[in-house]
Amino acid sequence: MAQVESLADVRYVREHELAGALQGADVLFMWDFWSDALARAWPGEGGPEWVHIASAGVDRLLFPGLVSGDAVVTNSRGVFDEPIAEYVLGLVLCFAKGLHTTLRFQARREWRHRETERASGAHAVVVGTGPIGRAIGRKLSAAGLAVTGIGRTARGADPDLGEIHGMDELHQTLGRADYVVLAAPLTDLTREMIDGTALKAMRPTARLINVGRGQLVAEDDLVEALRERRIAGAALDVFATEPLDESSPLWDLPDVIVSPHMSGDTIGWRQELVHLFADNLGRRRDGRPLRNVVDKRLGYVPYEETPR
Structure with a gap:
């Protein structure tokens, strides 16, 4: 995560710490894409403006509070x-x-x-x-x-x-x-x-x-x-x-x-996930369009060209 840490102040939390960490946070990188903790911890107002998940599927993120709010959701499309x-x-x-x-x-x-x-x-x-x-x-x-x-x-x-x-x-x-x-x-x-x-x-x-x-x-x-x-x-x-x-x-x-949910996990996949998030974090800092923006009503990224 050194690349990410060079771009932002990063705090690593577990599920029981998530609710407190979300207050005042600008961005959430949801590494544990199997966790349901975000739905329980989501603050509504005052929460992150952008949530990124380390998977292609976003079904764990599409709870009513996040779908109805203004937070942008992106996924890790392209890695797998x-x-x-x-x-x-x-x-x-x-x-x-x-x-x-x-x-x-x-x-x-x-x-x-x-x-x-x-x-x-x-x-x-x-x-x-x-x-x-x-x-x-x-x-x-x-x-x-x-x-x-x-x-x-x-x-x-x-x-x-x-x-x-x-x-x-x-x-x-x-x-x-x-x-x-x-x-x-x-x-x-x-x-x-x-x-x-x-x-x-x-x-x-x-x-x-x-x-x-x-x-x-x-x-x-x-x-x-x-x-x-x-x-x-x-x-x-x-x-x-x-x-x-x-x-x-x-x-x-x-x-x-x-097989144990391993079809996309080749050697180096974790590094690719971090690299994708770091690229998007740099885009946000520079005011450029984010990659892989999810349509929260549809539940996936509409098929279109990824911004360069």
């Missing part, structure tokens, strides 16, 4: 795009080539020849048209997959996601996918959008990959669909409750890959 896209590509190849099954057989010293699938030519539907979804679309397209997007509103030919369908066409579009990739923000529109009805709309050979937020999926419905083989598998990096409880059946289902 390419790492998450690489992770998703790895999961697609893992499923297509049965690598998770190969490792299971290897652990049992079991020699079992199998045929695998081609990733090239498969169809991926990416739900979420922000920078992470777009990076995923580019990576999958480069690997030979056909890509379709689902976003808030339908759009024509898109350079990263092909044709983009609106959320009102979710179920219809899911039925054409070999891979359904969730990279959408958590909003009232997207919460538990993958429920029993959506899962029934998917092909029995399709796989679900979630790198967005756990609450995008109704987990009980997913467990039921997997047990009944109504879909072929799932790779889950995020969950409704984290860490995932040891008693969850998701740990043991044979075609489920569980």
